[in-house]
Amino acid sequence: xxxxxxxxxxxxxxxxxxxxxxxxxxxxxxxxxxxxxxxxxxxxxxxxxxxxxxxxxxxxxxxxxxxxxxxxxxxxxxxxxxxxxxxxxxxxxxxxxxxxxxxxxxxxxxxxxx
Amino acid sequence: xxxxxxxxxxxxxxxxxxxxxxxxxxxxxxxxxxxxxxxxxxxxxxxxxxxxxxxxxxxxxxxxxxxxxxxxxxxxxxxxxxxxxxxxxxxxxxxxxxxxxxxxxxxxxxxx
Numbered sequence: 001x002x003x004x005x006x007x008x009x010x011x012x013x014x015x016x017x018x019x020x021x022x023x024x025x026x027x028x029x030x031x032x033x034x035x036x037x038x039x040x041x042x043x044x045x046x047x048x049x050x051x052x053x054x055x056x057x058x059x060x061x062x063x064x065x066x067x068x069x070x071x072x073x074x075x076x077x078x079x080x081x082x083x084x085x086x087x088x089x090x091x092x093x094x095x096x097x098x099x100x101x102x103x104x105x106x107x108x109x110x111x112x113x114x
Numbered sequence: 115x116x117x118x119x120x121x122x123x124x125x126x127x128x129x130x131x132x133x134x135x136x137x138x139x140x141x142x143x144x145x146x147x148x149x150x151x152x153x154x155x156x157x158x159x160x161x162x163x164x165x166x167x168x169x170x171x172x173x174x175x176x177x178x179x180x181x182x183x184x185x186x187x188x189x190x191x192x193x194x195x196x197x198x199x200x201x202x203x204x205x206x207x208x209x210x211x212x213x214x215x216x217x218x219x220x221x222x223x224x225x226x
Binding site for chain 1: 118120123149151156157158159161164205207213214215216217218219
């Protein structure tokens with residue numbers, strides 16, 4: 001089975017801290033994504049990456065950065081955490097099969113910023 | 115950018131009955147892909163069904179089927195013979211050149 005592993009299921013941080021959310025996939029997928037999920041807003045794309053060291057901004061990149069040094073790992077970084085970044089963060093990876101992309105998701109990280 | 119709209123925040127259905135979840139989207143592209151994902155209480159997102167926009171035939175996966183109306187940019191999900199395990203959040207999504215966008219979700223409750 002494909003696995004997308006997020007390093008933490010729950011995380012509590014303080015305002016101003018630097019926060020790293022890690023995501024690892026084991027399917028050699030080219031594409032990886034970071035979303036945040038908020039009630040009533042669904043999933044909003046923060047960043048995605050289609051290759052090592054490549055990244056593209058999504059809809060809400062402000063306050064976030066990403067790193068993809070290796071194909072299997074895509075990290076989301078909150079440079080200075082703020083309370084409005086309290087949310088569920090979902091990582092996903094996808095590969096192309098039958099000309100369409102199927103995403104595999106991690107179990108999510110519920111981040112609380114106090 | 116593409117936008118995806120799910121106008122039903124919550125729905126409920128009796129076990130064994132049929133329910134339809136609505137989704138509309140906006141894209142300027144002609145070739146794209148559409149998906150329905152399910153997120154049960156475990157939070158694990160699971161692909162339910164996938165539709166390629168250039169195919170006119172509606173996709174089906176067992177009890178799940180879609181009604182794809184390309185001109186109207188509508189992509190609804192029909193769940194037949196609803197089961198308790200279908201209780202979840204359902205997200206409609208579009209994919210255009212690696213750019214995946216999701217709707218706000220519909221919370222479906224299947225009642226015994």
